[in-house]
Amino acid sequence: MPKEKTSILFWGYNENAITLIKRMLMNGTAEKICGIIDSNKELQGCKIENFIVMNPKSINELQFDTLVIVSDNDKEEILKIFSTIDNRKPKIIMAGIGHLDFKDHLYHDTLSSSVTSPRAFGYKNMLIHLYQSLDYIAKNGLKGDIAEFGVYKGGTTVFLARIVEKLGIKAKIFAFDTFQGFPKRKSVFDMYDDPHDEFSDFDSVISYCEPFNIELVKGDISETYCRIEGIPLVLSFFDTDNYSPTRDALDMCYRQTVKGGIIAFDHYCCDERWLYTLGERIAASEFFRDKNVLNLYGTGVFLKI
Numbered sequence: 001m002p003k004e005k006t007s008i009l010f011w012g013y014n015e016n017a018i019t020l021i022k023r024m025l026m027n028g029t030a031e032k033i034c035g036i037i038d039s040n041k042e043l044q045g046c047k048i049e050n051f052i053v054m055n056p057k058s059i060n061e062l063q064f065d066t067l068v069i070v071s072d073n074d075k076e077e078i079l080k081i082f083s084t085i086d087n088r089k090p091k092i093i094m095a096g097i098g099h100l101d102f103k104d105h106l107y108h109d110t111l112s113s114s115v116t117s118p119r120a121f122g123y124k125n126m127l128i129h130l131y132q133s134l135d136y137i138a139k140n141g142l143k144g145d146i147a148e149f150g151v152y153k154g155g156t157t158v159f160l161a162r163i164v165e166k167l168g169i170k171a172k173i174f175a176f177d178t179f180q181g182f183p184k185r186k187s188v189f190d191m192y193d194d195p196h197d198e199f200s201d202f203d204s205v206i207s208y209c210e211p212f213n214i215e216l217v218k219g220d221i222s223e224t225y226c227r228i229e230g231i232p233l234v235l236s237f238f239d240t241d242n243y244s245p246t247r248d249a250l251d252m253c254y255r256q257t258v259k260g261g262i263i264a265f266d267h268y269c270c271d272e273r274w275l276y277t278l279g280e281r282i283a284a285s286e287f288f289r290d291k292n293v294l295n296l297y298g299t300g301v302f303l304k305i
Ligand SMILES: C[S@@+](CC[C@H](N)C(=O)[O-])C[C@H]1O[C@@H](n2cnc3c(N)ncnc32)[C@H](O)[C@@H]1O
Pocket: 117, 118, 119, 120, 121, 149, 150, 151, 152, 153, 154, 155, 156, 157, 176, 177, 178, 179, 180, 181, 182, 183, 197, 198, 199, 219, 220, 221, 222, 239, 240, 241, 242, 244, 245
């Protein structure tokens, strides 16, 4: 029996579709193309050589056995639309993992309009996880304040404060730092002191944080952490890069974290370039060994059960 001819439908009008179709025209395989569609009305009617971009409504009139989803970001949406308008089961071809990107307007708008960039990126998704923690805190009505240990220029502090305001969370942020760099080592586990992560213009941090409900607590965290004594916490973020300040503040922090509250670490699980921040992880693992918390592998987020 002769093999049935392949007939390809492209979904999505973009650079990839143009490249693919032009290549097929050049290598003589364009007769396999049965059409190109796009749900964006503004793109319908556009042309790639002789192929006119059609409305998905015309899909039932087309004979095809292969559906090429050309959009990386929207492939999930396209598949869902296809399944509602056509009950055939063509071979699906797609590429990329852009659909897995974190897509949240509030997160992206707040980040892109940050005057000072947050440095909560010990691992790729740390800032996203902090954002999701606040979203979860808001949705579950958890009541308490927020602490950040290791502030640098205040990039993450203000990012959190803006999200707190936008989500309607009633929380003050206590932000701890020497505001003059890493103090003298107290433990062999205090291994990190990269000058790139030191910032001593305290006045500029004060004026950056001033419009928000933020209290800056200046000094060595091992001595200042008691500022939060007696204050219920919904979220604590540790980013000291070292063992001693983390280990010293953690006990009080945990005791005062409300049930369901979150303690997060920038360097519990992190990229290789932060290897010498291992002390922060050692402090967390040591402390949480006998505590009832949920930490999903690959994240620095601990949820108090
Ligand atoms: C990586 S930076 C923090 C970045 C910040 N969280 C952000 O996301 O923008 C680390 C900070 O921890 C502070 N730090 C480290 N050890 C400390 C200690 N024992 N007491 C106070 N601050 C400390 C340093 O001064 C530095 O500003």
